Every structure is written in structure tokens, then in C-alpha cells.
Amino acid sequence: MENGTAIQTKLLMSTERLIYAGGINATGMDAIVRESGVARKNIYRLYPTKELLVAAALGNRDQRWMQWLVEGTSNGDPAHRLRAIFPLLRSWFDSTDFRGCAFINAAGEIGDPQSAIRAVTALHKRRLLKYLEDLIRACGIAEYKEVAWQFLVLIDGATAVAMVTGQAGAADCAGRAAELLLRASSPEKEQ
Template sequence: MHEDMSPETRLLRSTEALIYAHGINATGMDAIVKASGVSRKSLYRLYPTKEALITAALSRRDDRWMRWLIDGTSEGGAIQRLRAIFPMLREWFASPDFHGCAFINAAGEIGDPGSDIRAVSQQHKRRLLEYLNGLCGACGFSDHEEVARQLLILIDGATAVAMVTGQAGAADSAGRIAERLLQTPSPSDE
């Protein structure tokens, strides 16, 4: 299986899949060695500890996930791009191996706030917020930073609810909220 990739790629791919499916602590190095086909020696030469490997795998997932989001929202103006996020989420939630946001799961599992794993999760949310912020700015919203924060909450909320309840329709509900935010960016009354 996948012998045509470099050992490092095979390693990160397998690690990413295993920890997403079973969690970080429940995934042993043995399982990673077996799934990746990379020897223990090579593994520890590339990444000296399990934490370093997990960090690298999550960082790779950050890249892939952001590219998936950006590529899937590449048509139309900024508002259309923001709108396109929620149907994408719906498809993701309905995919058979969906298990929530890997970064929320990782941060929730790791207690130590100084862990590199927590730092990667924070960085992922920063990157996502930055992307949303750029689009909201292009929409001309005066309070675009606040709108971006609100969209982040909608995305992560829908993801968490879909993971726990199994209902992909959470993406639709979040999309309907987003629709309101995008229609009238500043509260009209009050």
C-alpha cells in the first residue's frame, strides 16, 4: 500500500489518519509503524519523540484542511466564497470517517497548555480566522474582524455538534445563521 511515497509522507499520512480516528493517546507507535511501513529507526530519526511526530502530522493536516477549504471556496466574490463554506462542511460531516475537528479534539485531549500540540491547534484556528477575516474585509464590512470571529464560531460549533450528534444538518443550521450575518453586517437597531 502506497509504496510510491517517501517514508516521511507515508509516516505523516498514517499518523494523521490514526490519531484522527482513535485519538492521540490511544494510538501507539506500534500501530503507526505497522500502518506506515516505516521502520522504527527511520521514524525516530525523522521525529525524535511521539509528540514531535504528532505535531508534524497535525501541522500537515492544518495545511491540507486549509487548502481544501480555500480550493473549495474559490469561485465568485468574497460573499459567495463565505457562503460556499457551509455546503462544504455538510459534505465533510456526512463523509464516513468524519470525526470532528482534529484540532479541537487534540486540544481537548491534551491537558498541558504548554504542549506543542496545543500550539499547532491554536495556529490552525488563527490561520482559519485570518482567512475568514480577509474575506470579510473584502466584503466591506466595517466590523469585519468581529464577523470573522462569528463565522469561526459557527464553523467550529457546527463541526462539534455534528461530531457528537452525528447530524450533518448542523452545517445547514450554521449556514442559515451565516446568511443573516452576511445580509446585514451591522445590527440595524439598538
């Protein structure tokens, strides 16, 4: 017999897979019950609404995605770590299950800016922005907050373009733009 933590983990992973592959609104509770093997009454005991279940599943994805990004960019000085983001993204874009940014996808489906789902999507972008700010500040870039926003736009733009076009090379293009941005912002740039 599975313990409560194992059941909850299986439920959240199944929910995440389904909503990432097909969308929140297209994923019914019947599909979640079938995929997870968790009884509907147990699901509603853990998460009284589908919105809370989806928000929890996205919260788990945020944790894993940020860990993947940090670990994948953990070698070298801060500038090297920033440059490593784009080849890492390319590997993700090349994967067979790539469907774009789960957080942008979810925010696009949920109109209510006060929903629990939108709160998780905003939290994810704040966490990503903070990680970028920390790296860019460590590079000695005075306008680190602005440059971090620009990096976020490059990351999300590349992700959206790769999803829409099926071209993983969007990461390479964004990486070249990021390199220009780093050079232009660097305290060592030539005057």
C-alpha cells in the same frame, strides 16, 4: 527503495489517520509502525518524540485542510465564498470518515498549553480566522474581525454538533445563521 521524503510522507499520513480515527493517547507507536511500515528507529530519527510526530502530522493536515477550504470556496465574490463554506462543510460531515475537527480533538486531549501539538492546533485556528477576516473585510464589513470570530464559532460549533449528533445538517443550520450575520453586518443593510 523509497526516498526519505516518501517515507516521511507515508509516516505523517499514517499517523494522522490513526490519531484522527482513534485519538492521540489511544494511538501507540506500535500502531504507527504497523500502519506506516516505517521502522521505529527511523521514526525516532525523524521525530524524537511522539509529540513531535503528532504535531508534524497535524501540521500536514492543516495545510491540506486549508487548501481544501480555500479551493472549495474559490468561486464568486467574497460574500458568495463565505456562503460556500457551509455546503462544503456539509459534504465533509457526510463523509464516512468524519470524526470532527482534528485540531479541537487534539487540543482536548493535550492538557499542556505549551505543547507542540497545542501550538499546531492554535496555528490552524489562526490561519482559518485570517482567511475569514480577509473574506469578510473584502465584503466591506467594518467590524470584520468580530464577524470573522463569529464565523469561526459557527464553523467550529457546526463541526462539533455534527460529530456528536451524527447530523450533517448542522452545517445547514450554521449556514442560515451565517446568512443572518452577513445581512446584519453588511454595509448595504437597510437602516
